[in-house]
Amino acid sequence: MENPHPSSRSMRTIFNLPHSWGMSLLSGLASLLFPPLCLSCSGDLANGKGVLCLRCERAINERNHQGIINGVPFYTRLTYGLEISQLVLLAKEENNRTARNYLACSLARALSDSGEEIGARIILVPAPSTRAATRVRGFEHCLLLARSMRSELADIFRSEWRAGVDIAIVQPLKVTRALQDQSLLNPAQRMANLQGAYRFNENFRALLEGAGVRHGGGAARRPYLVLVDDVMTSGATMGEGIRALRGAGFEPDMAILACVSPRLISQ
Numbered sequence: 001m002e003n004p005h006p007s008s009r010s011m012r013t014i015f016n017l018p019h020s021w022g023m024s025l026l027s028g029l030a031s032l033l034f035p036p037l038c039l040s041c042s043g044d045l046a047n048g049k050g051v052l053c054l055r056c057e058r059a060i061n062e063r064n065h066q067g068i069i070n071g072v073p074f075y076t077r078l079t080y081g082l083e084i085s086q087l088v089l090l091a092k093e094e095n096n097r098t099a100r101n102y103l104a105c106s107l108a109r110a111l112s113d114s115g116e117e118i119g120a121r122i123i124l125v126p127a128p129s130t131r132a133a134t135r136v137r138g139f140e141h142c143l144l145l146a147r148s149m150r151s152e153l154a155d156i157f158r159s160e161w162r163a164g165v166d167i168a169i170v171q172p173l174k175v176t177r178a179l180q181d182q183s184l185l186n187p188a189q190r191m192a193n194l195q196g197a198y199r200f201n202e203n204f205r206a207l208l209e210g211a212g213v214r215h216g217g218g219a220a221r222r223p224y225l226v227l228v229d230d231v232m233t234s235g236a237t238m239g240e241g242i243r244a245l246r247g248a249g250f251e252p253d254m255a256i257l258a259c260v261s262p263r264l265i266s267q
């Protein structure tokens with residue numbers, strides 16, 4: 001059969017390059033013209049290993065931390081600071097996937113490194129967003145973060161020969177009223193702003209009970225209930241999530257945060 005596009009054949013003949021080579025040539029040229037910048041400070045990425053420059057990587061200094069919030073153990077790998085706040089804003093307000101993936105990788109690693117006996121089933125419960133925030137953003141920030149975390153977690157478990165671990169995302173928490181922007185409030189005001197603001201959605205009771213969340217016993221025999229949120233600075237949001245779940249009779253096993261204020265960390 002004759003080539004219906006003789007011009008494209010002659011182009012190939014001139015350059016004599018496979019298609020993939022042409023593409024990598026183009027992307028190489030693009031990175032020369034537009035060198036990739038650090039996701040946090042927009043500085044030169046030179047010497048940085050991933051999406052951050054060396055300075056931001058050092059400032060962020062990712063490693064395992066833990067503490068207790070309202071009787072529930074929490075784990076994180078990032079402490080809250082300027083560099084991380086930039087990544088959180090990008091993911092939250094600009095729907096930036098690279099920033100979200102960075103935070104999700106960190107969330108997944110915090111859970112897998114927690115040392116807790118997790119068993120074969122995990123239920124991730126993302127912190128709820130207000131209806132107003134979801135309307136303005138067009139997406140639910142913590143839900144997308146939890147989805148991305150689940151995919152990273154599945155990769156980690158596969159690499160550890162634990163591919164059978166079942167990871168579900170359930171959203172039984174709802175925000176019942178309009179909330180003020182937490183970032184504009186002091187710790188006492190944050191507590192008052194959030195107090196009683198979350199409600200357990202009874203539509204999820206049968207699902208959680210059916211999965212055996214309330215049956216007690218070792219974690220190997222029931223799903224591990226994990227609260228997930230991006231930032232914990234005063235603990236007000238996470239405290240409210242724990243209160244709402246407990247009020248409905250479900251005790252969270254742990255909380256996983258993308259980043260936590262250093263003063264809340266015990267190790």
Ligand SMILES: [Zn+2]
Nearest residue numbers: 038041053056
């Ligand atoms: Zn940087």
